[in-house]
Amino acid sequence: MANAPTPRVRVPAAAKAGEMIEIKTLISHEMESGQRKDSSGKVVPRKIINKFSATFNGKPVFEADWNPAISANPYQSFFYKASETGEFTFTWKDDDGSEYTAKNKLTVG
Amino acid sequence: MNLKTVETTRRETLTLAAIAGLAAFLAPKMSFADENAVAAEIKKLYGDKKPASGKIKLDVPEIAENGLVVPVNVEVESPMTDKDYVKAVHVFADGNPLPGVVTYKFTPACGKASASTRMRLAQTQNIVCVAEMSDGNLYMAKANVKVTIGGCGG
Numbered sequence: 001m002a003n004a005p006t007p008r009v010r011v012p013a014a015a016k017a018g019e020m021i022e023i024k025t026l027i028s029h030e031m032e033s034g035q036r037k038d039s040s041g042k043v044v045p046r047k048i049i050n051k052f053s054a055t056f057n058g059k060p061v062f063e064a065d066w067n068p069a070i071s072a073n074p075y076q077s078f079f080y081k082a083s084e085t086g087e088f089t090f091t092w093k094d095d096d097g098s099e100y101t102a103k104n105k106l107t108v109g
Numbered sequence: 110m111n112l113k114t115v116e117t118t119r120r121e122t123l124t125l126a127a128i129a130g131l132a133a134f135l136a137p138k139m140s141f142a143d144e145n146a147v148a149a150e151i152k153k154l155y156g157d158k159k160p161a162s163g164k165i166k167l168d169v170p171e172i173a174e175n176g177l178v179v180p181v182n183v184e185v186e187s188p189m190t191d192k193d194y195v196k197a198v199h200v201f202a203d204g205n206p207l208p209g210v211v212t213y214k215f216t217p218a219c220g221k222a223s224a225s226t227r228m229r230l231a232q233t234q235n236i237v238c239v240a241e242m243s244d245g246n247l248y249m250a251k252a253n254v255k256v257t258i259g260g261c262g263g
Contacts, residue, residue: 078213
């Protein structure tokens with residue numbers, strides 16, 4: 001891969017208590033499906049991000065197990081009901097064991 | 110007479126060789142999942158429990174021009190309280206080399222059992238979505254997507 005995967009997350013900076021906010025995430029990753037063949041006919045080995053998870057102040061919020069059918073540069077959006085001020089931690093787990101993380105603060109007032 | 114026999118045999122051999130070559134050419138480059146594979150996946154997860162219909166809004170395009178990026182949005186009707194929420198949602202594609210697309214695990218903190226992502230579809234096929242509620246009930250939804258350019262192995 002040319003560049004290390006860079007996660008991008010869009011979370012509103014502030015929300016009212018009880019407000020439903022949408023979180024949108026995107027990470028650059030080629031998501032090699034393990035189904036493709038290179039020019040010499042050999043199967044290109046699978047290398048995908050297989051797990052995405054989101055926690056808020058350490059508590060689990062949302063998880064997605066991705067299969068090779070997920071597009072390159074995977075996009076994931078989901079919702080969170082704001083209740084307290086804190087910090088999101090987003091984690092992407094790669095097949096090769098590496099982990100990519102992003103943190104975003106949310107102020108509830 | 111003898112010569113003729115040899116001649117026939119050779120022709121037969123050639124014909125057979127041609128058929129074999131044609132079969133190899135026509136044989137699919139990879140195997141694809143089908144409805145049974147999806148049913149088997151669901152059985153593996155939930156045994157013989159039969160999912161009911163309803164509660165799920167599965168939003169996929171009717172026609173996907175590019176099978177490499179097909180948006181998929183799933184929304185399950187639920188109050189998302191501590192006692193009554195959507196535990197898991199599985200999305201399958203019955204015409205891909207592997208049937209699994211994505212599995213979501215929701216918590217009551219989500220407030221809403223809704224998520225979007227983008228998937229690859231190798232060909233025109235059905236998208237099947239199964240939702241598991243916190244009380245163990247299962248729901249299922251299905252939608253067909255026409256794919257004009259395949260997105261697998263291309």
